[in-house]
Amino acid sequence: MIYLKMWSLAVVWISSLLVSAQAQGTASLWKGNDRSGRCQYSFTVDSPKEASCPSASTGTEMEALKARLGLLEVLVARLAGGEAPGTVAGAGLQEAHSQAMRDKAQLQREKTQLQREKDRLAQQVEDLQKRVAELQKEAERLRSRPCPQAPPPSVPQHDSGLRPGADPSWHYGGPAYQELKAEVAEVPAPSPENPEDNTGCGELLSVGEPVSHRKADSIAGKYGVWMQDPEPEAPYGPGMLWRVDTVGSEVRQLFGYEDMQQLSRGFPTKVLLLPEAMESTGAAMYRGSLYYQRRRSRTLIRYDLASESVAARRDLPHAGFHGQFPYSWGGYTDIDFAVDEEGLWVIYSTNKAKGAIVLSQLDPHSLEVLRSWETNIRKTTVANAFMICGRLYTVASYTSPNTTVNYSFDTSTSQSKAMTVPFKNRYRYNSMVDYNLVQRKLFAWDNYHIVSYDVRLGKQQ
Numbered sequence: 001m002i003y004l005k006m007w008s009l010a011v012v013w014i015s016s017l018l019v020s021a022q023a024q025g026t027a028s029l030w031k032g033n034d035r036s037g038r039c040q041y042s043f044t045v046d047s048p049k050e051a052s053c054p055s056a057s058t059g060t061e062m063e064a065l066k067a068r069l070g071l072l073e074v075l076v077a078r079l080a081g082g083e084a085p086g087t088v089a090g091a092g093l094q095e096a097h098s099q100a101m102r103d104k105a106q107l108q109r110e111k112t113q114l115q116r117e118k119d120r121l122a123q124q125v126e127d128l129q130k131r132v133a134e135l136q137k138e139a140e141r142l143r144s145r146p147c148p149q150a151p152p153p154s155v156p157q158h159d160s161g162l163r164p165g166a167d168p169s170w171h172y173g174g175p176a177y178q179e180l181k182a183e184v185a186e187v188p189a190p191s192p193e194n195p196e197d198n199t200g201c202g203e204l205l206s207v208g209e210p211v212s213h214r215k216a217d218s219i220a221g222k223y224g225v226w227m228q229d230p231e232p233e234a235p236y237g238p239g240m241l242w243r244v245d246t247v248g249s250e251v252r253q254l255f256g257y258e259d260m261q262q263l264s265r266g267f268p269t270k271v272l273l274l275p276e277a278m279e280s281t282g283a284a285m286y287r288g289s290l291y292y293q294r295r296r297s298r299t300l301i302r303y304d305l306a307s308e309s310v311a312a313r314r315d316l317p318h319a320g321f322h323g324q325f326p327y328s329w330g331g332y333t334d335i336d337f338a339v340d341e342e343g344l345w346v347i348y349s350t351n352k353a354k355g356a357i358v359l360s361q362l363d364p365h366s367l368e369v370l371r372s373w374e375t376n377i378r379k380t381t382v383a384n385a386f387m388i389c390g391r392l393y394t395v396a397s398y399t400s401p402n403t404t405v406n407y408s409f410d411t412s413t414s415q416s417k418a419m420t421v422p423f424k425n426r427y428r429y430n431s432m433v434d435y436n437l438v439q440r441k442l443f444a445w446d447n448y449h450i451v452s453y454d455v456r457l458g459k460q461q
């Protein structure tokens, strides 16, 4: 019996050694009495694969986790519109893209609608402007008509109280008619005995103080040209003033103002888009047309205001352009139009004249050169030039606050002479000077300011 126990002990010991070798020292052996008092040997060893023994409760937790996962998948699939969980992200993107496309289409529709609305409003403005022009024309016509002395015989006299439309006083005796009659009576009669008085021509004796009518509110108005047509044509009236801001390389906008007040307030009643860009501040307005130099060329353009289109174009022979012979101010003022009592002129220079001012009178219809004069005044040394009564005048400086009108050239004698008529550049950057024979003023554009100067003409003592 003892032998058997010893042998068993040996077997257990050897087995424990083997197992402990596999379990890398995590096995242990112990002995003790069992419940019946017999000695019992036990050994324990760690599982090489499992950290703990599987139990019934772990299995339940796993099942619960699976169920929760399943629920989450169902929820996600429902949120994504019933799709399987694997396609959720793709479907979301697709939906967002479709929405964006729908929004874009909607925006496009709204844009088209706004454009249509804009076009409709522009048409209305145009119609209204046409109507205003027609009414002005009608008013002009009424003013120039002789006053009727008696109502027409067909108008019955006795029932005027009953039919206002046929009331002779409504037609002829109303306050509006009286006003017109008064205005007609005020027009001064021409003086046939002294025709010189009508032109009032003479030499420039003095230039008054500059008066600023409007200061431009943006850099676009630092320099430019403003004009008034001395012989306007329908649909524009005699009070109409025009303005072009010439800053920039694509100068195309021509603003029209009903009168000086509207110009001062900065409210144009007409905006025209020129078909070809303008260069220089030398444009002029005459007999219903705007005359200007086409950008980067010696091409002269006559733009007809009524038809809003180019009516004539012609190259000015040999004229320097785009900085070849500008005024001292620069600004590509190589070609400068002018209008006076004798018609339409253009002031420029040529290589042949070696930079001296050349003056040509133009046919206002075709732009053909009618006559030319070569002066001895170097164009690049003077600030600007203008014409009054067939005489050319030049301004000495565009920046000096107290400068002079320093030369004149008389086309009737082909003689030039030096002079010293004081002239003020109040804002010290005068980019344009031209004579306006309607107001008998010089129009100028001095550093954002639209200014005018009174002039006094007469005979030099």
Ligand code: CA
Pocket (backbone or CB within 6 Å): 282, 336, 337, 338, 384, 385, 386, 432, 433, 434
């Ligand atoms: Ca000029």
